[in-house]
Amino acid sequence: MLDSQVTQTTADGRKIGGVMMEMKNITLRFGGVVAIKDISFDILEGEIRAIIGPNGAGKSSMLNVISGFYHPQDGEVWFHGEKRPAVKPYEVARQGIARTFQNIALFEGMTVLDNVMTGRLTQMKSGVFQQALWWGAAEREELENREICEKVIDFLEIQSIRKTPVARLPYGLKKRVELARALASEPKLLLLDEPMAGMNVEEKEDMSRFILDVNDEFGTTIALIEHDMGVVMDLSDRVVVMDYGRKIGDGTPEEVRNNQAVIDAYLGVSHD
């Protein structure tokens, strides 16, 4: 991010820039079911943006729209000031958007290192045959990619499991490996789908630390879905609240916490 683009600086000194991604009036339907209904919001460069809401609110669908997995029937996705056509997810990945999944999607039989290396796939230029021969440009490329992956492994402190097959790892570590794979592609925008789900307090604290560090060290913009309110309120700069596919709140954690519609959605409201 160029300093000239910095529009605000947070209390802890992080720099937030202009609009990176803008969702304009998104509506997503599966047959007769409306998953997302006319939602608009933006993601600023360098910020941590949370999407929260009760079960079935359409949060994961929203993330899938951002990652290009779903294409909304109505509305537009703008990325870096350009309207994004209906592209394939791998093309979105090439534009610098990486993600993790709610229910871990790693290659269980492969080692941690190999899994992280797959995060570099979109950046590789040499073809299958060149790679198989591992000669010339392919070799150089692999060495460069390995170095990037090793930096991520070092950053996330998973050196001790580098050569361990993923299937043998506990849940919390798998989540961390998934984050490593996403980071290996050096994303500009990182999408995290419930990064803390199923973790104990200590694992949550570790993961929060890593998310903040990623944002801080690499300036990566982060959009995350999370159920743990404490985590969301502590981590994020701004929060979008969804309920039944609609947006019911948008603002800083403080604003959202005091928003009556949000309180009603979470605590329920009496029908009299």
Next chain:
Amino acid sequence: MTQTSQALDDLRSLPHLLRKNASRFPDRPALREKELGIWQTWTWAQAEREITNMALGLIELGVKEGDYVAVIGRNRPYIYGSLVAVQMAGAVPVPLYQDAVAEEMSYVLEHCGARFVIAGDQEQVDKVLEIQDDLKDFEHLIYLDARGMRKYDHSRLHDLRALQQSGLAAADGLQKELDSRVEAQTFETTCVMLYTSGTTGKPKGVVLSNRNIIISAKNACEFDGLKETDSLLSYLPIAWVGDFIFSVGQSYYAALCINCPESQETVLSDLREIGPSYYFAPPRVFESMLTSVVLRMQDASRIKQGLYRYFMAHASRVGQDILDGNAVSALDRLTYLIGDAVIYSPLKNALGLSRVRVGYTAGEAIGPEIFDFFRSMGINLKQLYGQTEASVFVTVQPDGQVYSDTVGVPAPDVEVKIAESGEVFYRSPGAFVEYYKSPESTAETKDPEGWVATGDAGFFDPDNGHLRIIDRAKDVAKMTNGSMFAPKYVENKLKFYPNILECVVFGAGRDRCMAFVNIDLAAVGNWAERNNIAYSSYQELAGHPEVLRVIQGHIEEVNVKIAQDAMLSGCQVHRFLVLHKELDADDGEMTRTRKVRRKVISEKFSDLVEALYSGVQNVFTETEVTYEDGRKGKISATLEIRDVKTVAVSGRIAAE
């Protein structure tokens, strides 16, 4: 004579040794570290450049001769380098334990009056910043790993590499000053100050001179024939005297290469990759290696299990004799060779011990079967006995004269005597100068003739002339019936059982002995799994009746053994309980080097001690615990107390 003193003069300090190594072996590896998955090397020439730049940077920042500079961090080339750079700048390095909490650090930093602190990473920097208001002498903090600190106020914070750059830039003006500070070093200048962990009271700063460190390192290198081709894995805390002697003293004296692991968790795989030729580990490391071998063999195929059992039995019969060069029949040698091909070598390789020429263990007693296991495979594992005040070496086992229950003969240049009270005293070139700012405790420990009290009780074994240590002298006490009470002697015997991680025996001034036991979660957990015993926590497993039955069995076996020792037969354990929490340094129950603090434990768990002696069968208790992040909580439990069979000792009954 003049020639030797001239030769010694050239190596009178670590900076001198560094320069000598850099000119003799410029291209040999000095320090290695695994970084980003690859072993990165500093040659001696590089090490000299890096360290000189660091020293120049320190002088530029304002380090004066005689300053104390604290160093906190894990084993990394830059951290080791900074210890010597500090000395090069004329100051005294004070390495600290990196897992110390802020208050512990506060005491030491205040006591030594450190103006400068060199810290490894954000975690350590945060601790120093937290306590900086209490430290009136503290001025500047230098860090190695910048991660997470970009937004910190950098008026007193400095990046170590940037410091080196500015040192290099200022080299023209400062080189002369640096050289004169190095020249000013003599054998009597302080080389390092190490704080003892302190089983009682506050930590004490042990001042060790260049003579202490270099002569001790020299003697030890010559004793074991270490040279520049040897290598060592440096993974123990840098604040521990052993690590300073091995990874700095001996490394600089013999120009041997030290290797720093990638992280605390990767030590075992790094060990395998490096295959060091000189290896030190406390008994618990060997113990956990053996435990993992045994556990993994249980999952191996039947053929492998059979081979393992057959050849290990053979090794335990003849292996040690072969290692010591004793007479062994040709057939036995042949069988041993085959065993080496199919079992011993692959196993040593898997453990990373293939190339170990000299291995040491110290700090605690090692179980005879653990010790014999490694030796029988042909690993030259020996014991030594030492302490911070002695620059490690008091006694050491020579090759070929190794017994699991002794700690060897006096090390070169060391004199040892046993006082009337049974306490061991020594006099050696490694004997410390003084306790910093504490002439009274110096006088208590070291007499004017240079004899230093170890605080340990022991005797020379009449059979082989080796020293045997029984216990801490102050822990050795009398029981009400007049018999001798040596708790550690009993505890060590109990701790040899893999199921027992720690135990504390009570009995001083009482009529019978009682014990607290901590189970080993790994070993007992594995056993529970095999026996279909479900548990959800340490506490639950510790209270399981089956577990208590097994522990009771162990104690009864130990009682039988103790009964055979005429002097200590009164130390048999009569009743015991399994504690509901693991003893932990964070709760002050153990030292950072994992030695139990008896006084703290007997005060903290006084209700449990009373319950043991009162004869009740169950006791309810509540204990405060500290979590890793410093938060406190409470755990409560009802503990079952069991009676243990003891062996009547004929001699004493007759006397009664």
